[in-house]
Amino acid sequence: MKPLAIRAFRAFNLATLSVAALLIPRGQRTEWLKEWRAESWHVRQACGAEDAILWQAEREVADFCFGAFQDAVCLRRDLRSALPPRQPLSSAARCLLFLAGIAAAAGCLLMFLPGARIAAQPSPYRDAHRLMLITRSGLSGTGYPTIRAEQFRAWREKKQKLFSDFAFYQPVIRSVALSPHRSIELSVAQSSGNLFDLLGLPIQLLNPDRILKDDLPKLVITDEAWQKYFGKGQKVSGATILVGNSRAEIFGVIPADQWRLPGRVDAWLLEPDANVAAIPAEARGFLVGHLEPSPAHNHLSDRWEMSVAVGPDDTDYLTCNSLSSRASGTFNIFLFTVILAFLALPATTSLPLGEYAAAHHKLSRDKQFRRWAFLAAKFALILPIVYFASIDLAHLSASMSPENSDYIQIVASFSICLFALRWTLRDQRKRCPVCLGKLTNPARVGQPSRTFLAWNGTELICVGGHGLLHVPEMPTSWFSTQRWLYLDSSWDVLFSEANLATPGTS
Amino acid sequence: MTGEPRLSHTAALILQAVNAGYVYGFSVMEVTGLPSGTVYPAMRRLERDELIRSHWEQQSIADAEQRPPRKYYKLTRVGNTTLEASRKRYPLLTKLIPSTEVESI
Numbered sequence: 001m002k003p004l005a006i007r008a009f010r011a012f013n014l015a016t017l018s019v020a021a022l023l024i025p026r027g028q029r030t031e032w033l034k035e036w037r038a039e040s041w042h043v044r045q046a047c048g049a050e051d052a053i054l055w056q057a058e059r060e061v062a063d064f065c066f067g068a069f070q071d072a073v074c075l076r077r078d079l080r081s082a083l084p085p086r087q088p089l090s091s092a093a094r095c096l097l098f099l100a101g102i103a104a105a106a107g108c109l110l111m112f113l114p115g116a117r118i119a120a121q122p123s124p125y126r127d128a129h130r131l132m133l134i135t136r137s138g139l140s141g142t143g144y145p146t147i148r149a150e151q152f153r154a155w156r157e158k159k160q161k162l163f164s165d166f167a168f169y170q171p172v173i174r175s176v177a178l179s180p181h182r183s184i185e186l187s188v189a190q191s192s193g194n195l196f197d198l199l200g201l202p203i204q205l206l207n208p209d210r211i212l213k214d215d216l217p218k219l220v221i222t223d224e225a226w227q228k229y230f231g232k233g234q235k236v237s238g239a240t241i242l243v244g245n246s247r248a249e250i251f252g253v254i255p256a257d258q259w260r261l262p263g264r265v266d267a268w269l270l271e272p273d274a275n276v277a278a279i280p281a282e283a284r285g286f287l288v289g290h291l292e293p294s295p296a297h298n299h300l301s302d303r304w305e306m307s308v309a310v311g312p313d314d315t316d317y318l319t320c321n322s323l324s325s326r327a328s329g330t331f332n333i334f335l336f337t338v339i340l341a342f343l344a345l346p347a348t349t350s351l352p353l354g355e356y357a358a359a360h361h362k363l364s365r366d367k368q369f370r371r372w373a374f375l376a377a378k379f380a381l382i383l384p385i386v387y388f389a390s391i392d393l394a395h396l397s398a399s400m401s402p403e404n405s406d407y408i409q410i411v412a413s414f415s416i417c418l419f420a421l422r423w424t425l426r427d428q429r430k431r432c433p434v435c436l437g438k439l440t441n442p443a444r445v446g447q448p449s450r451t452f453l454a455w456n457g458t459e460l461i462c463v464g465g466h467g468l469l470h471v472p473e474m475p476t477s478w479f480s481t482q483r484w485l486y487l488d489s490s491w492d493v494l495f496s497e498a499n500l501a502t503p504g505t506s
Numbered sequence: 507m508t509g510e511p512r513l514s515h516t517a518a519l520i521l522q523a524v525n526a527g528y529v530y531g532f533s534v535m536e537v538t539g540l541p542s543g544t545v546y547p548a549m550r551r552l553e554r555d556e557l558i559r560s561h562w563e564q565q566s567i568a569d570a571e572q573r574p575p576r577k578y579y580k581l582t583r584v585g586n587t588t589l590e591a592s593r594k595r596y597p598l599l600t601k602l603i604p605s606t607e608v609e610s611i
Contacts, residue, residue: 035546038574039532045573046532063542064532070543078547 009058013040016065023072025079032075036068092374092436095427099381106388114257115395115405119330124258126200128324129302130291132163133261137305137317143262143401145170150281151310152192162297162306163289167195168276170285171263176229177242184229186266188219188243190279193270196220196254198290203252217275218251219243221267226253243269260323262286262402289320330394333409334387341417349422353429354469354482371433375424382420389416430469432462433484439469448473455479465491516540518592518599520548521581524558525589526605529578537603549579557585 017040021033043064047057089097110116125131136146152168169191177183189195196203203220219241226232230250240247248269259265263286271279291297302325308316325332345351353375390413394405430439439460446456457473471482513521523534535545552558558579568575581589593599 032546034574035531035577038576039530041574042530042532042576046536067542070541071546074543074547075550078551 013065020068020072091438103384109392110388116391118257131323132289132320134287137319145284147287149279149283164292165290167198167288168192174244189265189268191268192276205252217248218270219248222256223253224256225266337413345421352481378424386417432466434466435464513592521589522599522603524579525581526603530576
C-alpha cells in the first residue's frame with residue numbers, strides 16, 4: 001500500500017511540475033523541468049520521506065512543486081520586461097492608416113449597395129462603344145421614352161449607312177397572370193426580338209432542350225422577379241402565361257444588375273416581328289442602335305447629335321449616347337470634379353507649405369523625400385475615398401433616378417475632394433518636416449499692435465525637439481507664410497529627458 | 507559610477523548564499539527562507555547577468571548515488587566583485603549567511 005501511495009504522490013508531483021513547465025518558453029522548458037525534478041527529489045530526501053509516507057514531508061514537496069508555477073510566472077514576467085518596448089505607430093503612419101481605413105470602409109459600402117456596385121462596374125454589353133442609345137435632343141438623360149415606334153420601324157426597314165441594326169423597347173406596367181386566379185403587376189418592356197442579341201446579353205435559358213413556339217412572344221424575366229413570383233421553378237420554362245391580353249412563353253432569366261438602360265424593368269416581352277409591326281405608331285420607347293463598324297465612324301465621340309429628315313419640312317434632332325460612356329460616366333464625373341476641386345483649392349486655402357531652411361543639416365535628402373512621399377501618399381489615399389464615397393452617396397437609395405444620382409455624385413465628389421485636399425495641406429503644414437509628427441503646444445507670441453515692429457502669431461513646437469513653427473497672425477511683406485525654425489544640438493538636452501513624447505508621435 | 511550592477515537585497519542574499527556554499531536551488535531556499543518562485547528566477551537572472559554560472563552534475567555520479575543529477579551554481583569573478591560591493595551596501599549579509607558552512611560539490 002505504502003509504495004503505491006508514494007508512487008501516487010510522485011506521479012502527482014511530476015504532473016504538477018510538467019504542467020508548470022508548460023508555462024515556460026519552449027526553449028527553456030526541458031532545462032527547468034529537469035532542475036525542478038532534481039530539486040524535488042532532494043526536497044523529499046531532506047524531509048526524510050523517501051521510503052515512507054510522511055504527510056508533513058509530502059506537503060513540503062507539494063509546496064515546492066506548486067512553487068514551480070511561481071517560477072514560471074516570474075520567468076515569463078522577466079522575459080516580457082526584457083523585450084524591447086513596442087514602438088507605437090508614428091503619427092504619420094497612423095494618419096495614413098486612418099485614411100486607408102476610410103477608403104476600405106467606403107469601398108466595402110460600395111460592394112454592399114447594389115446601385116453603387118453596378119455604377120462602378122464596366123458595361124456588361126458587347127461592343128458597348130458602338131451601341132448608341134438614341135433619344136430626342138434635349139430629352140437625353142431624362143429617363144423618358146422619346147422615340148416613336150413608327151420611327152423605329154421606318155429606320156429599321158430603310159437601309160442605313162450609320163447603323164447596322166436597331167432594337168426598341170417600351171416599358172409599360174402590365175398584368176401578368178401567374179395562375180388562372182392570380183395575377184401580378186410587372187414593369188414589362190415590350191421589345192423587339194433582337195434586343196438582347198444586339199446588347200450581347202446572354203439569357204440564361206430555363207430549359208435549353210425545350211422547343212419554343214416561334215409565333216408567340218418570349219418572356220425574359222429578371223432573376224429577382226423569377227425568384228419572387230415563380231419561386232425559381234424550372235418547370236415554368238415554356239409555360240404559356242397571359243401578359244396583358246396576349247399570351248407569351250416564359251423563355252429565360254437575366255440578372256437584374258445587367259440591365260443598365262433607362263427604365264426600371266422586371267421582364268421583357270420579346271415580340272416577333274409581326275407583333276412589333278403592330279405596336280401603335282405613336283407609342284414611345286427607347287431605341288438602341290448599333291453603329292456600323294467602319295473607319296469612317298471612328299471620329300464619332302461617345303455623344304453626338306444628328307438630325308433626321310422626317311418629311312419635306314420636318315426634321316428630328318436626336319442625341320446618340322454610347323452605352324460605354326454611360327458605364328464610364330461615374331469615373332468621368334469623378335475625374336471632372338477632382339480637377340475642379342484642384343482648381344478651386346487655391347481659393348479656399350493657401351498652397352505654400354511654409355518656409356523651410358533648405359540647406360539645414362537636419363533635413364537630409366531622405367527626410368525631405370519622406371516628407372514629400374507622405375504628402376503624396378495622403379493625396380493618393382484621398383482619391384479612392386472621394387471616388388467610393390461619392391458613388392456610395394449617389395446610390396444610397398435604390399429608387400434614385402440615374403440623373404439625380406449623377407447630380408448627387410457631382411456635388412458629393414467635388415465637396416469631399418475639396419475638403420480632403422484642404423485638410424491634406426493644412427495637416428501637412430502642422431507637421432514637423434523632420435519626424436512628420438504633429439506640432440503641439442501652441443503659444444501666442446507678440447502683440448497685434450506691434451505687428452510693424454515684430455511678428456505676432458502662434459508658435460508651435462515639435463515634441464521631438466526638431467524645431468519651432470512660427471505662424472504669423474497677419475501675413476506681412478516680411479513674414480507672409482509660416483516659417484520653420486530648426487533647433488540645433490544645443491537644444492537636445494531639453495528633449496532628451498525621459499517621458500518626453502517620442503519623435504513622430506503626437 | 508563603478509559599472510558594477512546594483513543588486514536588490516534578495517539577489518545579494520542569493521549571491522551570498524551561493525558564495526557561502528549553498529550551491530543548488532533548494533539549499534539556497536532553505537538558507538535564505540525565500541520561496542521557490544523567487545529563488546529560481548532570481549538565480550536565472552544572476553546567471554544571465556554572468557554573476558553566477560551553473561553546471562549539471564555528471565550523470566555517472568548521480569547514477570552511482572541513485573538520484574537525479576543536480577544543477578550546481580558558482581560565483582563568477584564578476585559575481586564576487588559584485589558581492590563585495592553588495593556587502594558594503596548590505597552589511598548584515600554576512601551575518602545572515604556566514605561563509606563558514608561550505609559544502610563540497
